[in-house]
Amino acid sequence: MSASATKITVATTWLDGCSGCHMSFLDMDERLVALAGQIDMVYSPLVDAKELPEQVDLGIIEGSVSNDDDFEKAKAFRKHCKFLISLGDCAVNGNVPAMRNAFKLDAVIERAYRENVDINPQIPTEGVPRLRQTVLPLHAVVPVDLYVPGCPPPADAIHFVLSELIAGRTPDSNELTRFGA
């Protein structure tokens, strides 16, 4: 069997988050070289692919479900990925984006687009997805197979999880990360 035939395909995306979890992914540094021999990144903000393939072995989602676009991406990942990881506190528990849930959505929009804006304050309606009433953790929207909390999860935790999955085991990253890590 050629090396590429044994590679697992990986897709990642970020919803309402700061991209810190993807940065932590890159923080694996030289371990990425070894990893590149074992995984095929088929869709991600880190690569140039535009379409999520029909069949992906491993999906990794960073960020909470905050607008209609996040909702659609979460559904698409669940549909096309065999195994789905909820990565980081925003995906796992809503984290900072969910802090707006304690307020009414209209008040949040008003504050962000009008009250704090000096020049031409207006609420954008075109080209931006509609914000949903409540920010939700990923598993409130689609079933999740594995949770890796942390803000962000340390590179060691991400490396451990990927290595274990590649080896065919179910990882438990509890020792390496926690809420707020």
Added chain:
Amino acid sequence: MPLPTPASNVRVVTLRIDGQDLSAREDETIIEVCRENQIPIPSLCYLDGLSILGGCRLCLVELEGQNRLFAACSTRVAEGMHVITNTERLQRYRRTIVELLFAERNHVCSVCVSNGHCELQNLAQGCGVNHVHMPYRYHQYQVDSSHEMFRVDHNRCVLCTRCVRVCDEIEGAHTWDIMGRGSDCQVITDMARPWGDSTTCTSCGKCVQVCPTGALVKQGTSAGEMVKDQSFLPILARRRHQR
């Protein structure tokens, strides 16, 4: 500090905890014997030096021959007792309790002053809670920064009443109390007036140090900076009781 000398008529009992034969004074509780023998039992409201509340139910244990569960902090040892501290069922209940605490108020660890030094956060990690099954309530709780040295953030409060007890039993000020019922429960200072207006608070800071979470903190601390020191408590408690 030497322990207070036990009254001469206190007897010693023998009991088993997780298959281990142990002896203890008959006026001790299960949690005290476990802590003395390095048998881990999680707890939030229990704190050595304060009176027993039995409120958080994290220290539940099984007693052989009994169907219901017992809180290790409020159950005294007895001759021949057989305690089991870590069954599948207990682990499941503990995880559920921790998850409910996270779902009830707004705990955003990443921006919390107690991040990395929090008993609730440590409990979650210790019990294997890596997500919360139930829906979050997202209720808005208040923050009171009126005290010149301290702050109370009700979003982070787990209602363990450690602050209430330490202020009453050790400091003797009785500034704190509890108001409301169920999830509307909240700790209050004086007659629910701002902490800064309190006429009873001596600003000793004991409540802040015993608070297990980021609910009571020092002013001026930013994310992750609030480290607590509870080592004073057993020493002070013993001195008070020796009087």
